[in-house]
Amino acid sequence: MTYRQEPLMPKIGVVTDIRIDTPDVKTFRVVTPDGKKAFEHKPGQCAMLSIPGVGEAMFSITSSPTNTEYMEFSIKKCGCLTDWLHAMEPGQQITIRGPYGNGFPVDTEFVGKNMLFIAGGIGLAPLRSVINYVRHYRDRYGKIDIVYGSRSKDDLVDYNEIIHEWATDAGVSVHLTIDREQEGWDGHVGFVPNYVKELGFDTDKIAILCGPPIMIKFTLQGLMDLGFDKTQVYTTLEMRMKCGIGKCGRCNVANKYICKDGPVFRFDALDELPDEY
Amino acid sequence: MRKIAVAKLDALFAAMAKTHTVYLPADGADGRAQYTRWEAGVVYSTALNTVRSAKDFFFPQTENLMDFKMEGKSIELIDTRDEGEDFIVFGVRACDVRSFDVLDRVFLAEPVDSYYAARRAHGVIFSMACTRPAETCFCKTFGIDAAEPAGDVACYIDADTLYLDAKTEKGEAVLAALGLEDSDTAAVDAQKALIRERLDALPLSGLSAAAFGGDKLDEYFERPEWKTLSETCLGCGTCTFVCPTCQCYDIRDFKTNTGVRRYRCWDSCMYSEFTKMSAGQPRLTQLERFRQRFMHKLVYYPANNDGIFGCVGCGRCLSRCPISMNIVKVMKTLGGKNV
């Protein structure tokens, strides 16, 4: 008896385009060697990318499932593998396997709702796929608000897409902020949690948070103060992963495996888990 | 039920070896039993248990997953899986047999791990009843009956006779091909009664796991006792590596002279770098790592697997831990009178 299907066996992917987003974030476009998408995914799902001999790691898929041609990954340079990825040139092959994780409930709980996306820094990466998905099926959802902040103007990921595509859509409001005053920036200055409070959103919407833990903590508090319920707020978690399929045993928080049962969690569900993430 | 004289064990193994590779416990260089590939001259050891568990047969400490050849910008993926060979593991104790169920629920859950599944399909388990359970044994706590070991074929040694009882079709097929003499069950029944008597007399026979289970997260997670229990833990991997049910693994790449070999190896939640990311470390101290291991066995695993515990009571960690800290002490400390 032979089991030909092996979840740990990756596919070969080709990096066809590398876009420099910020000084430490690049966005990689990946297709199979015959030019197709490696696999279909849901917004918020992840994939294991690897350079053999360097390592394998989980990254969120930043492109929307509605993109039928390729997948994109926005990756911040922060370790051994990401250093290598950043040093790559287009045409380089990598390995890819997935999709992993639960993704956002875009076709169930989100349908018909107003949406509030709140991201900080590279935290925009997992949200971008949802934002573009929601924009693509615009009539299924209500009003869209996007709050996005980063250290400086140069650290805003996907700046051009935000300004020229998202902000120009009907029914989409984009609120950008940077941490400190900067020359050439006439937008808002301040941290995301405060900005969210200042903007003072109505509670008739779903909020999705993604960013550094400290931002999530204070933004969630801010949303609670505005009257949001934990059942309206979603986030994604990050843990070390090796297998991506709930077997290698390192990404669990209590009995939930982040790679399989996550990375997307609603805050009321997260409350039931111990604070070990 | 079938039988064969213990004096003819070698002939039995030789017959098995015609169709299967046979592994059995044999005393090693250090005088302690280890699973060994049978060949003429290898003597079956009746020692209660091997130092390493039997999980190696299905989930070896290291195994190659695939190879990569890299040239310029391109990567070639080479599937190195082979068909595998049929094998028999003889003399597996009841606790270790249960450990395969525990591992199955991880590796055979969708998506199925093909490496593990192939080995499981090829392996035939001959279990052995424990006539002399040790003071460190507590399989009964987890509902395992050492008098009635599961597996494909259950074996009993009584005086000069080995009795073999096929439990599955796979086991029956192997036994049928061996052409053994039929036997009544009288001797085995008597032995079962004796074993159960002995199990009841063990110092840990009263240990109960009823206080633990999938719904006990809140009850145990924040308990202050974790600090004192884990305080002198060395953070080594002994308990996890001798444990028959510990299944955490790492996937690593080795650069050969011409390419890359991706392999997997056992990993331990006790290691500080187990969960370390470039973005941070969710389990900062040994307390969290220690807690993870025992919570996984006693709470998380049952929560995900219909209440089955992730411990089989084999007692290996009881005798191997460098600081003699173990799951029994953890259960007794946390569970108090209920244990």
Next chain:
Amino acid sequence: MQALTREVLLDRAKALFADGTVDRAYGWKRGEFDYDVTPGLFRSVEEMEKEFVFDDFCGANFSKYLVEETRKGEGKILVFLKPCDTYSFNQLLTEHRFDREKVYAVGIPCEGMADVTKLKAEAAEGIRSITAEKEGFVVHTLYDGDKTVPRTEGLSERCLVCKSKKHVAYDELLGEDGEVADSARFDEVARLEAMNADERFAFWQRELSRCIRCNACRDVCPACTCETCVFNNPNSGVESKAPVTSFEEQMFHIIRAFHVAGRCTDCGECSRVCPQHIPLHLLNRKFIKDINAFYGEYQAGAEVGSRAPLVNYTTADLEPGEAVQRGNEHA
């Protein structure tokens, strides 16, 4: 049987807690059976009264725990040190690994500690209890009645060849101090040296191939106190977790032993904790024996501040080529 009873130690600990000298104490904790004693940190007299033990199964050496524990809290830590533990204690002090001011060390005599594996081997399966009597260890078995194991057969190897009954560090001493012993601890090394290369290779392959890379030998070693071990460091290029090939087994054990060469006090903890019973002390002792032969007698930890042989030299040191010859010849 130990010269001092649990009560003597306990009384002293109580007094030290009572007069405020210490606010916590390292000591041995009673286990599930007679032999599975756990090293533990006690925070009160009550805890000690309940769980503290001192008998023939208290092999664990507390010195290494002091590295982390002395970084916490303001008060002093009471630690009981057997003679061999005091050498580790001194060696850590020499390397400035902990604050001596935060420790109150009580030296206690040791009559040698039991090796449970040896007793288990004698008793086959099932130990109901073990008592140390004059004639030896009396093992009350589950199935075979009582068995008496002569003390010399039940003691750990390291205790049978004990290098010293003398305490080299303490704030106070309970009981009698002993003398540095004329130990036969290098005999086994010499026996290996006398073999030919093929035999030695076969011996070590047989032993090291059992290694499961649990790292217990490293993690228990009082000389291994790097904050991040090279074998755990992904940037070292040698990070590894499993003995994938025989090379990796050798690599790990050579480097482990080499890294503590000249600093290893021969406390024997590595061999005590090895779940696979690999005689790891034979690697460490080879280094000690060579150091003694090449550079003069040196006992790590014998005095605080002594310069370890590998961070020292003389202009007349012997050449590596000769060393290999001598390493065999002086056998």
Next chain:
Amino acid sequence: MQVTEYKPKIVAFCCNWCSYAGADLAGNNRLAYPAEVKIIRVPCSCRVNPMFILRAFQRGADGVIICGCHPGDCHYTSGNYYTRRRMALLFSMLNYLGIEKERTRVEWVSAAEGAKFAATMNDFVQTVAALGENKRLEDLRCKL
């Protein structure tokens, strides 16, 4: 069938201040030594960590030689004295583990000793060639 002559792979760690220059001099003087000797330049012989030596064997070296300044001539005053002690203990340990002792060597070669460098390498290659391939300290995976 033609039998190709076995050529051992040798890794030579050479101190930048002496033997590395010595190797240069050997080249300039057209003193031949086998091409199988792969030189790795190190700032001082005491830069050579025991791990480097084991790694060389892992990756397929059949012999490892460390060349440094003559005792007393270290560019950093005393580096080679430490090398001498370390390697004495390491080589003795390798021997104790049953690794052929002829596979490891330390030689002191100054920048002026081009001839000694060539002679040392020739001799070492011959010695190792006589032993054959390193089987005891190799990592079979590297052969893939």
